[in-house]
Amino acid sequence: MLNQYKFEDEPELRDLFITVDDPESHITAIETFITYRVVTKTSRGEFDSSEYEVRRRYQDFLWLKSRLEEAHPTLIIPPLPEKFIMKGMVERFSDEFIETRRKALHKFLNRIAEHPTLTFNEDFKIFLTAQAWELSSHKKQGPGLFSRMGQTVRAVASSVRGGGVKNRPDMFTDINDYMETFNQKINLLDKISQRIYKEERGYYCEMKEYGPIHTLWCASEEDLVDSLKGVASCIDKCCKATENRMAGLSENLLPVLHEYILYSEVLTGVLKRRDQIQAELDSKVDALSNKKAEKDLPTEEIGNLEDKVECANNALKADWDRWKQNMQHDMKTAFLSVAENNIHYYEQCLATWESFLTCQTVDLHLGEDSEEKP
């Protein structure tokens, strides 16, 4: 617990700062799309300059993610926000949708920047620094996906045929099982939190109507004006406090839960890729055991594959540990902030009502005094 070394805890060690902002709409003959401004500030030597500003669209982020997955098949690449939101009536280009996406893209790039390995990925650097035309030409250069695809298709086929990977270490099965339950629980927490947000908003709307009724009542009650106005103002203040409470939920908890929902898909992918790498090795080993002759030729190949499997496993294990630590930290932070938000909310409301009460009891005492006077 003491040794939670993270880039974000020790800002002096960070040498790469990225922001995603300023969404802009672009309309062409064929399509309409949004670009986001990506600003990078860095002190790293590998970068030619210390500051960069580029514009990127969602497609570009997708490209980056797939490149990272290719280069590091068993590392946990952060999730991207969804392409579309199917449920609800969120339009593809509504302000709310764009803002949510922007925040998620910002998180995506920062997570990569914080990752001990991914942060030094070449495509990542190009993504952050290249001008639009440079990026396009670079995208076309990279090794085609198709050559890779062929390999993976075979690998998938073999793993499926085998009915699952035979020699999968327990650790990875454990991860798989953990993720199943984890995913289920996070989904539930997300639903609960969304529901709470909805109820809080409903409460806010009703309170907005509730306060003014007391002010209206003043018109027919001259002796109760102070009390009624006091109550009306308290309710209004509590209303504002509710707004803050809702904002806290929407900024601190909901995005975190949502991101970890998306992580489940990431983890599934990572485990699958690891299994495929192992399957490659296993199938070669099987093939070898079937052919009694020619044992020496493939051993080098097998040796390589064995190394590959070991690397993959180690990479995944290390990254898994890191992921778990991050998850723990993120969840703790998120729920702590919700608790703090709620405490703050109740403290604000308490102060409001207490000051109303003080005024009222002062008035009452004054009233009593004046009644005592003959």
Place this chain on the structure above:
Amino acid sequence: MERPEAEPLGASHSCQTGEAEPGTGPAEEEPGGAAAGTMMEDCLSKKIEITVSEAEKRTGRNAMNMQETYTAYLIETRAVESQTEGQCSPPDSLWRRYSEFELLRNYLLVNYPHIVVPPLPEKRAEFVWHKLSADNMDPDFVERRRIGLENFLIRVASHPIICQDKIFYSFLTQADSRLKALNATFRVKNPDKRFTELKHYSDELQSVISHLLRVRARVADRLYGVYKVHGNYGRVFSEWSAIEKEMGDGLQSAGHHMDVYAGSIDDILEEEEHYADQLKEYLFYAEALRAVCRKHELMQYDLEIAAQDLASKKQQCEELATGTLRTFSLKGMTSKLFGQETPEQREGKIKVLEEQIHEGEEQLKSKNVESREFVKSAWTDIERFKEQKNHDLKEALISYAVMQISMCKKGIQVWTNAKECFSKM
């Protein structure tokens, strides 16, 4: 001015002793012995079947020439006898809206002041909880109102005295029941301004408190939702903690506090119900205030009628005495056409009138005294009521603040505990 027959209550409550009332109307008078059954047989409800069978949405223009939507109800009446004979004659029917029922009831209240007039169903959907709609156009509300209106008519028709009222009968059977005209004629010319103001005040009090209570119920509903949904966290945290080594304890204990939080709302809202009851009391007090105003109006009306009566008798007397005809009267015309009365006849009439005038003046004097005393004592009590109301409502508002403070303190405690658990994650 025509005064319909309004029998004092004393006579009508002789159902148990079986005594007949003098001049109750149609022929069946039992000179004692027979019981309530006879009274009931006189009732309209035995002769005709009354139903409010349908309700329909309408749009029209109201008194201020504004477009409005309202519901109209179909009143159907059918003679009972025709049914027992095996004939099913088509019912008579006409459409009326709620405000017309109100006019009828007001008419009955004014003209039968000693009768406990059956109430009407709610004018508006009040204090509805949860899923129930506060909309007057809501089909469930309209249906319940339809039944309530039918019930009202049947109760009036079953009442031995008011069932015989001609205006009531015409309300059931004639499209133009003269109610509106009558209501216009029942107007007090010189009401005490303070009572008029008091009536306005009581209307406003009722209206604002109803509105407040309605919205408070909705606020409570939402608050309930916020608290209770948090309870779900408890269960999920607990399930999640099963797969976590380091976070498990923190999650589990935080979950417990979420349960506490969710459970705390029940007591909070229960306490708030007491506050709502305090407000409701003043809602009903508004009705009591209105009753006092109505009583003043009745007394004032009575007074004005008596004064008018007296004035017209005095005038008649003067005309007879001096032989001059100041106002047009049919009698005056006929006597001109068919000959004057004999001096003896005239003397006789003058004497009768003079007696009546004397009686009338005495009555007017005592009515005036009664009225002044009523106003004085009523106003004293109203001042007392105002003091009580100001005190009570102020206290109620303070108690509301106290409840809110308690709720906030509980909230702070629970979330502080939860925060500590989260920090151990």
